[in-house]
Amino acid sequence: MEALNLRAMALMVIIMVTMMGNMAKSEQHNVGGSKTSWDPKINFTQWASHEQFHVGDWLYFGYGEKQYSVLEVNNASYVSCNETGFIKNITGGAGRDVFELKEAKTYYFISGGGFCYQGLKVAINVAENLAPSPQHSPKQSHSASDYCLINQTLVVLILVLIWGILFK
Ligand SMILES: *[C@@H]1O[C@H](CO)[C@@H](O)[C@H](O)[C@H]1NC(C)=O
Ligand SMILES: *[C@@H]1O[C@H](CO)[C@@H](O)[C@H](O)[C@H]1NC(C)=O
Ligand SMILES: *[C@@H]1O[C@H](CO)[C@@H](O)[C@H](O)[C@H]1NC(C)=O
Numbered sequence: 001m002e003a004l005n006l007r008a009m010a011l012m013v014i015i016m017v018t019m020m021g022n023m024a025k026s027e028q029h030n031v032g033g034s035k036t037s038w039d040p041k042i043n044f045t046q047w048a049s050h051e052q053f054h055v056g057d058w059l060y061f062g063y064g065e066k067q068y069s070v071l072e073v074n075n076a077s078y079v080s081c082n083e084t085g086f087i088k089n090i091t092g093g094a095g096r097d098v099f100e101l102k103e104a105k106t107y108y109f110i111s112g113g114g115f116c117y118q119g120l121k122v123a124i125n126v127a128e129n130l131a132p133s134p135q136h137s138p139k140q141s142h143s144a145s146d147y148c149l150i151n152q153t154l155v156v157l158i159l160v161l162i163w164g165i166l167f168k
């Protein structure tokens with residue numbers, strides 16, 4: 001009876017660890033580098049070039065200026081700062097807007113109110129998540145398998161530890 005309970009507990013721990021592993025894979029990116037950097041003073045091209053965006057990640061647009069907003073637009077509207085015919089208005093009103101990157105493609109965001117002309121716009125290049133995709137990109141599948149190996153090793157290690165504690 002008691003052994004059964006311990007096993008159930010161990011199983012729960014395993015499930016939790018696995019879930020935590022999955023959660024760690026999706027990252028939140030503060031656009032511009034901080035919680036208040038959706039600001040025309042930031043060079044977003046430079047910022048984005050140092051970030052790695054993957055499917056499942058989130059963007060956080062933080063700003064204090066009520067006039068700023070966040071619109072998802074297409075490539076042409078990004079280039080010309082065209083505020084009409086946007087894809088999605090992400091503006092929530094509190095200056096804390098979030099957006100999930102759901103596809104491996106380039107997303108474009110601009111501010112309304114003419115601030116796009118001052119540089120308040122960003123292009124986000126999203127890559128596939130680290131799920132294995134062996135047929136297409138050998139380079140990517142290499143790093144993906146490395147990642148899986150590390151992850152699996154970690155899980156096995158934790159399992160051994162738990163087993164050691166519970167069943168010694
Ligand atoms: C932003 O940074 C990029 C890359 O470093 C540079 O090419 C570009 O001229 C900068 N843009 C502005 C507006 O300073
Ligand atoms: C817009 O699309 C064109 C053609 O697909 C591409 O060459 C260009 O780099 C894109 N612009 C930006 C800012 O990504
Ligand atoms: C802005 O985009 C909309 C929708 O795509 C289009 O109808 C309009 O002609 C564009 N305006 C300019 C000035 O390019």
Ligand SMILES: *[C@@H]1O[C@H](CO)[C@@H](O)[C@H](O)[C@H]1NC(C)=O
Pocket residue numbers: 069071083089090091092093112
């Ligand atoms: C986007 O939504 C915000 C908040 O609902 C609103 O104030 C703003 O006018 C909208 N922008 C556009 C371009 O529709």
